[in-house]
Amino acid sequence: MASASVLGPEQDAVIQGGKLVVRTRALNAYLVCELCNGYFRNATTVSECLHTFCEPCILRHFDSGSTKCPTCETDLGADPFTAIRQDMALKSLVERIFPNAGPGTEPSRKKKRKRSRSKSTATAAGAGAAETPTNDAAAAAEAGEPEAKRARKLENKKSAAQSGRVGDVSVTTKYLGMDKSALPPNVSVSSKGIVTVDNVDWVKFAVHPDPNDAATLALPSIASVMQTKASIDIKRLAKHLRKKLCRNIPGAKIEILFNGEVCAPEFSLEFIIKTRWHSRDSADVLDLTYRMIQS
Numbered sequence: 182m183a184s185a186s187v188l189g190p191e192q193d194a195v196i197q198g199g200k201l202v203v204r205t206r207a208l209n210a211y212l213v214c215e216l217c218n219g220y221f222r223n224a225t226t227v228s229e230c231l232h233t234f235c236e237p238c239i240l241r242h243f244d245s246g247s248t249k250c251p252t253c254e255t256d257l258g259a260d261p262f263t264a265i266r267q268d269m270a271l272k273s274l275v276e277r278i279f280p281n282a283g284p285g286t287e288p289s290r291k292k293k294r295k296r297s298r299s300k301s302t303a304t305a306a307g308a309g310a311a312e313t314p315t316n317d318a319a320a321a322a323e324a325g326e327p328e329a330k331r332a333r334k335l336e337n338k339k340s341a342a343q344s345g346r347v348g349d350v351s352v353t354t355k356y357l358g359m360d361k362s363a364l365p366p367n368v369s370v371s372s373k374g375i376v377t378v379d380n381v382d383w384v385k386f387a388v389h390p391d392p393n394d395a396a397t398l399a400l401p402s403i404a405s406v407m408q409t410k411a412s413i414d415i416k417r418l419a420k421h422l423r424k425k426l427c428r429n430i431p432g433a434k435i436e437i438l439f440n441g442e443v444c445a446p447e448f449s450l451e452f453i454i455k456t457r458w459h460s461r462d463s464a465d466v467l468d469l470t471y472r473m474i475q476s
């Protein structure tokens with residue numbers, strides 16, 4: 182489709198054939214990180230003021246010692262890491278509009294800037310996507326479709342041993358605590374203990390029943406140390422535990438906590454490690470607590 186000819190020289194958006202065609206430039210105010218001038222990679226929002234940045238950019242900002250929002254300088258207190266949330270709505274919007282600039286790919290910044298300055302256009306499915314990007318994306322994220330589907334497809338392609346399903350034991354365990362200089366070329370271990378094999382991140386974690394909750398303690402026990410993809414989210418882990426522990430109990434759900442804080446369903450294990458676990462040694466296992474709740 183010759184989308185370049187759809188927009189007049191002074192037009193930023195037009196509806197054509199039931200689709201909203203928007204000039205990329207007009208979207209940038211919503212989708213560009215102030216810290217790196219690139220499109221959001223894993224869009225992450227400061228809860229208090231709702232300013233959004235790339236996850237790696239805002240983590241680096243806090244790592245450097247600042248406790249303030251880079252945009253409005255709101256002070257986020259002694260532990261600013263707990264004041265940020267992944268913004269799944271914006272993340273999925275960026276992925277849909279710029280599939281090649283999405284999280285994980287990290288194209289060069291120069292390239293991305295060039296792209297954002299160009300007069301190219303993006304076609305957003307569904308009218309209104311560009312005018313109110315967060316609303317449209319929120320609806321999509323709520324439906325949970327594009328991401329979940331993609332994740333499922335990807336997984337089906339992998340062999341059973343590599344599927345990353347919660348609970349799978351994987352060969353990557355052996356790389357934790359290993360001398361980094363001796364690692365094979367396709368393996369790396371971050372200072373936070375995230376093992377990367379062929380560009381997929383893995384973490385080791387353990388789940389323990391809440392010692393203060395009798396109902397949870399009465400559930401069957403579960404293998405405590407597990408290995409999984411770092412991208413697995415709390416929602417999926419909770420679902421897995423529910424299935425293992427209390428599928429026959431009506432209305433039972435599992436809630437997962439780290440350091441006494443209930444983890445939001447959209448938090449990935451990697452996000453918890455990066456934002457909530459500051460004293461970690463790379464050989465440590467992420468210790469999570471679970472609790473049964475009944476509605």
Ligand SMILES: [Zn+2]
Nearest residue numbers: 214217235238
């Ligand atoms: Zn950034």
Ligand SMILES: [Zn+2]
Nearest residue numbers: 230232250253
């Ligand atoms: Zn702010």
